Amino acid sequence: MQDAIILGGGISGLTAGYLAQKQGQDISVIEKGKIPGGPISSFREEGYLVERGPNSLLLPDPWVETFIEELGLRDQLQETNPIASKRYIVKNGRPEAVPSSPLQAVFTPLFSLRGKFGFLLEPFRKKISDRAGSRETVASFVKRRMGLDFLDYAIDPFVSGVYAGDPNRLILEHAFPLMRGFERDSGSIIRGAIKHKKKQKREGTAYKKRSISFKDGLGILPQTIARKLGNRLWLGSEVVAVNRVEDHWQVTWKREGENFEGFAKNLLVCLPSHAIKRIAWSERIAAPLRSSPNLEYPAVHSLALGFRREQIAHALDGFGVLVPSKEPPTILGALFSSSLYEGRAPDGHCLLTVMLGGIRHPELAALPQDRLLELALRDLRALLGLKGDPSFYRCTSWPRAIPQYTRDFGPWRDTLKSLAEEFPGLHFGGNSVDGIAMGASILSGKRLAECLDKDIDV
Numbered sequence: 001m002q003d004a005i006i007l008g009g010g011i012s013g014l015t016a017g018y019l020a021q022k023q024g025q026d027i028s029v030i031e032k033g034k035i036p037g038g039p040i041s042s043f044r045e046e047g048y049l050v051e052r053g054p055n056s057l058l059l060p061d062p063w064v065e066t067f068i069e070e071l072g073l074r075d076q077l078q079e080t081n082p083i084a085s086k087r088y089i090v091k092n093g094r095p096e097a098v099p100s101s102p103l104q105a106v107f108t109p110l111f112s113l114r115g116k117f118g119f120l121l122e123p124f125r126k127k128i129s130d131r132a133g134s135r136e137t138v139a140s141f142v143k144r145r146m147g148l149d150f151l152d153y154a155i156d157p158f159v160s161g162v163y164a165g166d167p168n169r170l171i172l173e174h175a176f177p178l179m180r181g182f183e184r185d186s187g188s189i190i191r192g193a194i195k196h197k198k199k200q201k202r203e204g205t206a207y208k209k210r211s212i213s214f215k216d217g218l219g220i221l222p223q224t225i226a227r228k229l230g231n232r233l234w235l236g237s238e239v240v241a242v243n244r245v246e247d248h249w250q251v252t253w254k255r256e257g258e259n260f261e262g263f264a265k266n267l268l269v270c271l272p273s274h275a276i277k278r279i280a281w282s283e284r285i286a287a288p289l290r291s292s293p294n295l296e297y298p299a300v301h302s303l304a305l306g307f308r309r310e311q312i313a314h315a316l317d318g319f320g321v322l323v324p325s326k327e328p329p330t331i332l333g334a335l336f337s338s339s340l341y342e343g344r345a346p347d348g349h350c351l352l353t354v355m356l357g358g359i360r361h362p363e364l365a366a367l368p369q370d371r372l373l374e375l376a377l378r379d380l381r382a383l384l385g386l387k388g389d390p391s392f393y394r395c396t397s398w399p400r401a402i403p404q405y406t407r408d409f410g411p412w413r414d415t416l417k418s419l420a421e422e423f424p425g426l427h428f429g430g431n432s433v434d435g436i437a438m439g440a441s442i443l444s445g446k447r448l449a450e451c452l453d454k455d456i457d458v
Helices: 011-022 062-070 102-107 113-120 138-146 148-163 177-186 189-203 220-232 273-278 283-291 369-384 409-422 438-450
Strands: 002-007 027-030 042-045 048-051 057-059 077-079 086-091 094-097 210-214 237-245 248-255 258-269 300-308 318-322 333-335 349-357 392-398 426-428
Touching: 002 011, 002 248, 011 027, 011 220, 011 438, 027 220, 027 258, 048 300, 048 349, 057 062, 057 438, 062 438, 086 148, 094 369, 113 148, 138 148, 138 177, 148 318, 148 333, 177 189, 237 258, 237 283, 273 283, 283 409, 300 369, 333 369, 349 369, 369 392, 409 426
Parallel strands: 002 027, 002 258, 086 318, 258 426
Antiparallel strands: 042 048, 057 210, 077 210, 086 094, 237 248, 248 258, 300 349, 300 392, 318 333, 333 349
16 A cells, blocks of 8 residues: 555646655656646747746745755756846737836836825725635725726736736635735735735745746756656546545546556545546545535637747847736737747747737637637737747647636635545645645645655654
């Protein structure tokens, strides 16, 4: 009997498996896909380095950085290019740089004079009750504390870029718990942020978060962990059934038409909510899962577009451009991928990564690739002064891209928590529980590895 079976070979499951194996535990990781890492996947073609999923990893704390070094990827590490320090948001049909200093904030055309004063008054606004705050949407919170301008031309495009979501539907406490905590504990976002930084400095826990990638793309991270797991990682294997048998777990999975069976003291589940529900669980687990809400996962298309540099009039001197829902363009945004990191495009060329779909445009979910390309090029011509067609084009479509932390997320998470409390050795993690960012998913895997039975030497 094994110490643990891990369902899901995305970055959470891989991290949990690696850390458990490092501690001397006998584990198996079961992954449906043919490659490890889920959406974290990269490829080279015609001199371009393309990310199928996330384009960068925001390091959330020192442990993740140490983890990367432990895996032997220090020499692969890439910091963001200094020229990519700007962030652009579309206002009145043109990209405007997000202010990065108080002086720039005074003169930015992104916000009206009334909007700028509204932001300055944020520390003096009253907070609402804890009960009301726990149910408040991101849009309601931002509008209440900072005004409509800040919602429309800062938070709305940011939410679309991160979640492919709608701030009117995301619940603040679930989607951005730190912001919720600032108001709850300090009465203000600005005061809360200042106190938070002072506390970190006082306790010696201050850490400057930063975005990184790897010379061979983010896909090298799950690939490296997969190699270290060796034959403990079962790729191309779909979990069919899970049963609780006395004091252990029985897992059945299928690979290439053949059924396999495993037994373990612990079961670590790192799957999307819809995949968790699809498994044939024993009825005591299946019944609560059936009655729990379904998390929404909007479709997102990622278009990698290569151009000669002279085809684009814009300086491409930033991270990318995001499109507020009030603005005409159809795209959610475009990353200036070859500006962000070196080695993303051939000499004299540039690579853009354009996102379409999301909650904002569900009608694009089943749109043919040639039509998606037309929409992307139309918007890039208007926003960046693009001339001509791409010399390189690849489209990756994610029918179920990112879980939405709406009002359904709380009951879903509560269901999983109740099941974990009722059944010893059952633990849930991944982005359907612990946050959607890549860094959060890595930390989720770390948490799961630490959750294994106390009778194992953890």
